[in-house]
Amino acid sequence: MRSIRLTGRLAAGVFGLLAAQAALSAPLIISEFRVRGPNGANDEFVEIYNNSGADHTVAASSGTGYAIAASNGVARAIIPNGTVIPNRGHWLAVNSVGYSLASYPAGNGTTATGDATYTTDIPDNAGIALFNTSEPADFTLANRMDAVGSTSEANALYKEGTGYPALVPFSIDYSFYRDSCGKGGSITTFGSCPNPTIADTDNNAVDFIFVDTNGTSAGAGQRLGAPGPENASSPITNPASGTWDVLDTCVSGQSPPNSVRDFTSDPANNSTFGTQDIRFTYTNSSGQNLTRLRFRIVDLTTFPAPSGIADFRPRSSTAVVVTVDRPPCGSGTSNVTVQGTTLEQPPSQPNGSGFNGSMSVGSVTLATPLANGASIDVRVLNGIQQTGHFKLGLVPEGLTSAGVSITGNVIQFDCATDGGCTPPNVTSSVRVDANPTNAPTVNYTVTFDLAVAGVDTSDFTLTTTGTIAGASVTSVTGSGTTRNVAVATGSGTGTIRLDVVDDDTIVAGTTPLGGVGAGNGNFTTGQAYDVDRTAPTVTVEQAVGQPDPAPTSPINFTVTFSEPVSNFDAADIILGGTAGATTAVVTGGPTVFNVAVSGMTTNGTVTISIVAGAAIDAVGNTSTPSTSIDNVVIFNGVAPIVTTEMPMLSPPMLLLLGVLLVFVAAGARRRFVD
Template sequence: LIAPQPAQAQLGLGSLIVTITFPADGSPVSGTVPVNASVSIIGSLTVSQVQFYRDGNLIGSDSAAPYSVSWNTTSTNNGSHTLTAVATDVLGVRWNSNPVTVTVSNGPPPDTTPPMVPTGLTASAVSSSQINLSWTASSDNVGVSGYRVYRNGTQIATTSATSFANTGLSPSTTYSYTVAAYDAAGNLSTQSSSASATTPAPPDTTPPAVTINQAAGQADPTSSSPINFTAVFSEPVSGFSGAGVTISGTAGGTKTVTVSGGPSTYTVAVSGMSTDGTVIASIAVGVAQDAAGNLNTASTSTDNSVTFDATPPSVTINQAAGQADPTSSSPINFTAVFSEPVSGFSSAGVTLSGTAGGTKTAAVSGGPSTYNVAVSGMTTAGTVLASIAAGVASDAAGNGNTASTSTDNSVSFTPSDTTPPTVTINQAAGQADPTSSSPINFTAVFSKPISGFTSAGITLSGTAGGIKTATVSGGPTIYTVAVSGMTSSGTVLASIPAGVASDAAGNLNTASTSTDNSVTFTPVSPIVLENQQPGSGNWRMWLHNIPPADDVNKQIKGYASATSVNKGESITFYVTVNPAQQYTMDVYRMGWYQGLGGRLMQSIGPLQGVAQPACPVDATTGLTECNWTASYTLAVPPNWTSGVFVVMLTNAQGYQNYITFVVRDDARVADIMFQQAVNTYQAYSNYPDDNATGKSLYDFNSYGANTVTGTPRAAKVSWNRPYADYGAGQFFQWEFYFIRWLESSGYDVKYSTDLDTHENGVRLLNSKAFLSVGHNEYWSKPMYDGVQQARDAGIHLGFFGADAVFWQVRFEPSPLTGAADRVMVCYKNSPDGHSPDPVQGPTTTVLWRDPPVNRPEQQLVGVQFSGSIDVKTPNSPYVVQNSSSWVYAGTGLADGDSIPKIVGYEMDSSMSNFPLPASVAGTYQVLSQSPFVDSYSRTTMTANSSIYQAPSGAWVFGAGTTSWAWGLSDDGDGYMDPRIQRITANVLNRFGVSPPP
């Protein structure tokens, strides 16, 4: 088989080199070993297979590298053998390896013969926990090494002996065993035949336990003898007798025991009790034994005590607590009290007697110790007595009660009163009628004493407005009924419906009758009461010959956190002083006050002031806003009356300035809502008026660089800065004079500002009339909408000024504080005539009459701004037209008559080139034709006042001049005219608003 090198190699086609890699030449081998070969290819030949030979005999072949076969050497004789590998290429040529010589060395053949099956297996139980096994020895071709022991089919042990002791078994249990022999080679015989044995039971060493309790069905408590207990042993016993029972407890007597039953359950009967108390039975240890001789343990119990009770319950019966005596009511109640809980007590156990006629019956309720006995059926006057016989109820032990005892078991009965009480109600003696005082008093007189009469039993009616409430005092026959809560004039009537009070017999009253139960209420306005307080003129500046503080030196200036505050809330003030020094704040309410014009409400300070920082100016919009530190917060007392307030600021050097704000009364309904024109104050304010940096919405008093408007004026102004100059805005120019006259006349008025109308126009619906006075030029869309909606809801409008609703504005939050509506926006028009306002549409800040807004103020006011007279030029006269109008009633004026000094500083006209307001036919009238020379055009123009009635029924008056208020009240400079006062009163009267008589 070892071939020479093939011709291919000689021809240069390539060759294969075959090498046996395992086992190594000269190594010993045994068992089954691998024979491995490798083939190295030279040239382009490939291998088809490799065959392996032992001593020239084929062992096996492999056709894929790595090449290997498995050789079982046990089939070969021990000794030296030669291994060769032959590779065949794809051309069929065979290539031989060098031979490898190995030595085979295998041991003798293994033992595979199992031992013989063991025989003669026996099992014997020698105790309750051990079984002994034995068997005949087994044989094997080589030798037996040992035995495996199986119990119930599971191996439990191995042993080399032919016996085995199985311990730790359970008593009274049958066990089955087998054994199997095994040799040293691990050959195991078949298991032997089985043998079984049963362990005996263990000896009894457990003592019997015993319980003793009162017998089932034993009454507890009981008055019977004997008392039975049940003793139960855990197993049958012997030797148990009465001597083994221990009796204790509080029951007196020589108690004896009888035992019956057995051998596990016994009845223990105890007798001989002579006095009440408990009877307790127990069993001592060692008084009985079981079959194994074990003595019992001491007894245990869950209920081995029985109460012996031979005492009968006693009972008392008396009239019930709170039972009227005498009484006309039925039933009459008695209380029966037993000495212990009883059962079986019913109306049959009650004996009724006494002199009261009728078929009396008793109803029993309650228990088990205390019962209510209700007796009814009485028809004639007399006594009713109740008693309880012996033996009609029993306690838990079965003892029947003794007969009742009593201290008061008699009640006198009189037939009931069935006549209902009558009542009259009339105004109280001395009650003023009419009256402005509250409460209004009525007197209610019942025909007999009654109870249960309260304010809920009063019916209030009449025409007086308000939420009327009644308070009742007095009684039990005559009561005072005090009625309060009236807010407007009218009658107040009080009546009492039927069934709101009852007499002693329970009869409900009839409805009231009256001869005079109506009182006329004429309220006094809070304004009247307020102006009766002492006034003060110290709110005026210049009293100390020191000029007011100015905006250049800023000796003292300030502003408020809001333009208005509701009573009971707080407002914060921001004050600067220069140089730093102390200052005071005096808070005045402005009104009539005996002609003094104000009332000192509160003095604050001295406070330590600081020089606050300069107020920056926004270069784009011209907005001037101060970032000052708060100086003082005023908590407005809830009893302050709504009004316009000024704070007089005075520094230590005597310099003074104002802060103004309004106190609102949001909860009160008043005849008039007066709107302070703070928007116009802010529009004209150029703080600081220093000829350098101050800016307003006007060019005439704005300084510094041009803004987005194209001129120095601002497009935005802020309330977070003082008003310029005196600090009160335009309040003392016109509105003050109107307020002074209004409050001197006693009109019922409350106050708000432009911003309040902007934020909540619905507030206008709580008054009969809305007043805009003096110079109310700047309005937001919500203001215009709110006032127009109020008019259309029937609220009257009085524009006692001119130039109202001229410019539209918007409001924005403060960029410094974030507070809402602290910045007013009004871009107006640039010099080229176009609006630089970035918002174009219904809220563009241009004239109301101009595009794109197109809502001429004449449609609301009745007239609209037409021209002005310079403030340094005297006013023109007011010239009457349509003097037959009710507006002029009582003035004596005729067409063409004039009233001097009334027309100025700005005027309105009725303009035919703009639409008139919607009105009831024939009600729109021009009331004046007042010529004046316009300061700008230097032409003669005509100012008009007007009146019209809206389709809602609301009247709207437009005075057409900002100076109208000067005709109502002045400072002795000749403007006040009684005809202007009468015209104003006529208009307010037509508004449904009148001063007190």
């Protein structure tokens, strides 16, 4: 993108000269179209735009000119050879059977009639292509200059990418136009236009924005806006140095007379909650007298705006006399006339204007031109249908006495309908994932009190404790008031807190976080993650009161983990010793357990130990193998078996024993007889 030089002083936090529209690669492109309107299927037009950066003379590769053809291969219009389309100028083909926008203002005393007409309908959602030939046999990719079609268009020659979303064929005042801000028609994306050029990325779904005068949901996005067909006589825009400023540079941009809030309810004019009157000064630096001036709306908060975001309806206004204090500030005031702007119609816009609408400065005419170097004070009056944070982006379009195109820089105004241009602030930074954790990545939701832009990884830092090392912010996603921030937790154990560092790159519109000045929007009180990578340890000892030696079973052991655990059971126990224990029963927990051992088959020793990984803590760390000081118990509960054995006798002793037994028996018989 080309850089431009600014002259004059911009009001900090309110107006910003964002960028100059610069040339892209394609010389001629389809810039706006529709294939149906309130007059039915024939209420259609195709607008061509010179995007080359220089005047373009039509010179076909074959035939009589450049063909605008539908996907049935039939040309609807031919741009004749020799036609000169000025740099940033337009050329318009319309279906004369039903085209309803011929009265839309164009140049000085002209309207948006077709530069060429046709009568054959282009079907709903059909593709359209611009070829550098008028010969149908040469309608090939090599000869195609541009194309646009819907997702339902089967012929890829007549669309770019997958196509724009196919529409429900309502007969409404709609059009598709090329994005010239870079936000895709988003109502909720704030900040400067990230790409203030005519979009031409070769992807119809990205390049084109759907608008209609009722904010209808027809399948391709929903936003209030208006078609704005432009022909060869229409105002044009081109990059050049330019000057924008607030109306009164001696006061802040959000204060009267630069921005005036009127709370008078006026529902009939789409101003239920009053109006916001935005005033600025535009300087003609084209080098020629300016004979036509209007501002096209390229960025806006409007219907259907969510809660907290304003619903603006740009409307016509008249000139007002305003008292200003201009430099040298404080030396006295003066009265200036701020020229009103007129909402250009058709199409009829009963809901007020929106995206792609145009606001004309009626005081600039052929009879009363704006001289080169001269300035004009202008107001754009906005009805408010919902209060909240707002944005308004405008691009000037005009004609000069010598046909020189005028400046095409975007002016952006961002503020709030009530409370002035309040700077955004961080309201919270909360954990998304479970805590404590041992995960390699965790997420935070960071919430701002206003929709913001310019948020990236450099806006965050991590505060850690313990042995945490190598933690980092890896990504930031989201838009509006919320962001998801992903954090790699690194290594070690401790806490991690996500902090916001204010360097004035986070903005709501043009107002930086916390206001102008680094550090005043810092946020350091968010939630922290407890990162736990420490494995639970475990000890095994004789239970208190366990006899040793133990005459009976069970024998009790105390198993103590260093923190609460789960999944510990008998399968994790190794039975040992010489007593042959066979059974273990686990009770208790989650930190201290009792293990009762029984089934010993003999007297001896009984021991137990715990295997590695027997249990897990709250974040999934597995336990280490057990250690012990005294995990041995002697078991003596098995009674001994007693046996008696007679010694072996020699033969003489056996003879003597036999004689003795006979003698004893004889004596016993005698006593019995007696």
